[in-house]
Amino acid sequence: ARAQRPGYRCTECGWRTAKWVGRCGECQAWGTVEEEGGASAARVVRPAAVSAPAVPIGQVKAEIAQARATGVGELDRVLGGGLVPGAVVLLAGEPGIGKSTLLLDVAARLAERETVLYVTGEESAAQVRMRADRIGAVRDRLYLAAETDLGAVLGHVEQVAPSMLVVDSVQTIGSAEVTGIPGGPAQVREVAANLVRVAKERDMSTVLVGHVTKDGTIAGPRVLEHLVDVVLNFEGDRHSRLRMVRAVKNRFGPTDEVGCFDLHERGIEGIADPSGLFLSRRSEPVPGTCVTVTVEGTRPLPAEVQALVGPTEAPQPRRTSSGLDPYRVAMVLAVLERRLGARLGGCDVFTATVGGIRLVDPAVDLALMLAVASAAGDKPLPAGLVALGEVGLAGELRPVRDVRRRLAEAARLGFTRALVPAGALESTAPPLPAPDRKDRQLVPTRGGKV
Numbered sequence: 001a002r003a004q005r006p007g008y009r010c011t012e013c014g015w016r017t018a019k020w021v022g023r024c025g026e027c028q029a030w031g032t033v034e035e036e037g038g039a040s041a042a043r044v045v046r047p048a049a050v051s052a053p054a055v056p057i058g059q060v061k062a063e064i065a066q067a068r069a070t071g072v073g074e075l076d077r078v079l080g081g082g083l084v085p086g087a088v089v090l091l092a093g094e095p096g097i098g099k100s101t102l103l104l105d106v107a108a109r110l111a112e113r114e115t116v117l118y119v120t121g122e123e124s125a126a127q128v129r130m131r132a133d134r135i136g137a138v139r140d141r142l143y144l145a146a147e148t149d150l151g152a153v154l155g156h157v158e159q160v161a162p163s164m165l166v167v168d169s170v171q172t173i174g175s176a177e178v179t180g181i182p183g184g185p186a187q188v189r190e191v192a193a194n195l196v197r198v199a200k201e202r203d204m205s206t207v208l209v210g211h212v213t214k215d216g217t218i219a220g221p222r223v224l225e226h227l228v229d230v231v232l233n234f235e236g237d238r239h240s241r242l243r244m245v246r247a248v249k250n251r252f253g254p255t256d257e258v259g260c261f262d263l264h265e266r267g268i269e270g271i272a273d274p275s276g277l278f279l280s281r282r283s284e285p286v287p288g289t290c291v292t293v294t295v296e297g298t299r300p301l302p303a304e305v306q307a308l309v310g311p312t313e314a315p316q317p318r319r320t321s322s323g324l325d326p327y328r329v330a331m332v333l334a335v336l337e338r339r340l341g342a343r344l345g346g347c348d349v350f351t352a353t354v355g356g357i358r359l360v361d362p363a364v365d366l367a368l369m370l371a372v373a374s375a376a377g378d379k380p381l382p383a384g385l386v387a388l389g390e391v392g393l394a395g396e397l398r399p400v401r402d403v404r405r406r407l408a409e410a411a412r413l414g415f416t417r418a419l420v421p422a423g424a425l426e427s428t429a430p431p432l433p434a435p436d437r438k439d440r441q442l443v444p445t446r447g448g449k450v
């Protein structure tokens with residue numbers, strides 16, 4: 001047997017390293033990397049009294065965690081039905097994106113039937129009251145406390161005994177029992193662990209607001225994400241009113257479901273039918289645009305890709321993209337040049353989405369490619385066209401999932417023509433009458449039905 005080499009491990013996030021370092025390479029915490037106990041250091045643990053004997057699984061009572069609707073449909077969709085009593089949700093997002101507005105709205109809706117406690121560590125009680133006045137969230141059973149000490153927060157929970165607790169934000173609450181600055185890894189972990197414990201003990205739904213750093217990670221230790229039951233990401237372009245909430249972890253429901261919201265002066269509103277938001281409506285087709293249908297969670301969303309190609313004298317032509325994965329853009333441009341003979345070397349290429357949506361679905365490739373080709377040739381694509389398909393390095397068009405649902409949504413919005421990978425419709429249903437081409441199928445639409 002090989003002797004185990006000594007290793008080091010961050011006590012905050014579990015990051016492992018062979019050499020000792022003063023600062024964790026993962027969570028960037030100082031002085032948290034400690035030597036791991038090797039095989040020889042493992043202590044012998046003796047059997048102890050059990051809290052309850054193990055029983056055959058069939059005799060275990062299945063207490064189904066019953067989600068309660070919050071009344072905000074778009075949020076319930078992401079949560080998988082609503083808030084589960086005792087569950088802890090982390091709502092993460094950049095400053096100013098609308099986290100406090102959304103949670104105050106949800107808290108007010110729940111406060112119509114239950115007692116809700118909103119703890120603000122970030123703003124003063126007066127500031128939250130002003131927001132509540134602005135968005136119409138003043139309720140008798142909505143309690144507000146401005147507090148930054150964990151012990152005091154737990155004291156408020158005892159006094160108010162709410163069925164829902166909001167902590168805005170977890171980074172602003174600190175515990176006197178723990179060293180380290182508020183918002184630092186040790187503090188955040190302590191605060192979150194205690195709130196999770198209290199939430200479970202009291203069967204209290206808890207939502208923690210979490211700040212996101214510039215690079216998009218949740219400030220504080222990774223363990224925060226492991227401690228909570230649900231992690232929601234709050235996304236959006238600050239220059240637009242559209243906001244999206246996405247579940248990235250959910251112990252009670254699906255992940256990757258997306259809720260759409262409109263953030264405005266008088267509050268935040270769910271958008272039950274977001275289709276059409278990511279299209280620019282024009283009467284005449286314009287060169288350099290192509291519509292695709294992305295699937296966000298279970299929801300198909302038509303979205304427009306735009307491209308602008310212009311000659312440049314610069315030695316390094318520009319490749320700028322917004323809302324699209326720069327790697328996919330580079331790949332699609334390379335395929336266009338190498339496989340289809342497009343000449344983009346002396347040109348700047350700008351690509352973008354409409355309405356601030358981020359397109360990550362590989363099905364977007366074909367529309368991106370057509371938009372660039374259309375821009376380069378200064379020829380518009382046919383009106384009423386959507387394009388679906390992943391582009392491979394060899395220039396092949398690969399099938400994508402949910403083609404029928406995507407086409408149905410496109411048809412609902414009035415699109416009449418679709419370019420899809422060959423055979424995309426054959427596996428699920430008999431093929432539609434369509435003029436066959438070598439590498440793709442043109443699917444005609446009749447009467448709004450694809």
Ligand code: TYD
Pocket residue numbers: 093094095096097098099100101102134263264265
């Ligand atoms: P907020 O909910 O405080 O964001 P977060 O909690 O994520 O930091 O603010 C959301 C947006 O509300 C912010 O971008 C600005 C806007 N806002 C108004 O529209 N009107 C107002 O009077 C104020 C104070 C903010």
Ligand code: MG
Pocket residue numbers: 096099100101122168
């Ligand atoms: Mg806030």
